[in-house]
Amino acid sequence: MSELLAAARAWVVASGHPHARHLLRTEDWVLELDPTAGEALRISAVLHDIERAFPDPEARWDSARDWDSPEYNRWHQDRSADVASRWLREQDAPPALVEEVDRLIRVHEVGGWPEADVLQAADSLSFLETMVPLVVGWVESDRAPRHRAAAKVQSSLDRIEPGLTRARALAEPMVRDGLAAVAAAHAGAPR
Numbered sequence: 661m662s663e664l665l666a667a668a669r670a671w672v673v674a675s676g677h678p679h680a681r682h683l684l685r686t687e688d689w690v691l692e693l694d695p696t697a698g699e700a701l702r703i704s705a706v707l708h709d710i711e712r713a714f715p716d717p718e719a720r721w722d723s724a725r726d727w728d729s730p731e732y733n734r735w736h737q738d739r740s741a742d743v744a745s746r747w748l749r750e751q752d753a754p755p756a757l758v759e760e761v762d763r764l765i766r767v768h769e770v771g772g773w774p775e776a777d778v779l780q781a782a783d784s785l786s787f788l789e790t791m792v793p794l795v796v797g798w799v800e801s802d803r804a805p806r807h808r809a810a811a812k813v814q815s816s817l818d819r820i821e822p823g824l825t826r827a828r829a830l831a832e833p834m835v836r837d838g839l840a841a842v843a844a845a846h847a848g849a850p851r
Contacts, residue, residue, distance in 0.1 A: 677713040689782035700760035707744040708768040724803040741765040781827035784816040788834035799845035813838035
């Protein structure tokens with residue numbers, strides 16, 4: 661493993677990424693699902709949502725509203741891949757590594773082949789572990805109705821490749837807890 665992985669972790673933290681813990685835990689979940697995961701997959705886990713550290717002032721997307729929009733997810737994946745690839749090139753990463761990380765991040769919401777499916781499942785597990793309070797906040801701040809917030813939590817399990825039975829089993833109790841938290845949220849509560 662090169663020094664790039666440690667540098668990627670440090671960059672996520674130094675960038676002030678609003679969900680740095682989610683990104684770092686995604687790598688942990690990758691290793692839980694695939695202890696032999698290579699450098700490209702691990703770097704992809706750490707950087708899969710990196711675009712959120714660099715908001716686009718022209719973007720009209722709202723993740724609470726648009727989380728299941730194919731157009732939003734395409735934009736988010738592509739923008740994250742572009743930011744990550746640019747950073748890797750600035751670090752003089754080998755072109756083959758840059759290409760593989762780029763390829764994985766561009767599909768992290770949907771998967772599509774074994775490594776991409778592991779990344780997507782790890783993203784889902786980390787989301788359930790670290791981001792449910794954000795979704796509860798959507799309800800409490802009226803950014804999203806309760807049924808949309810619950811659907812977001814449920815989708816974290818539903819989108820995991822059916823063949824990844826261990827990942828799905830790990831996600832099930834987290835989904836139950838997440839749905840209970842959304843159900844208990846007080847809509848319109850002051851933050």
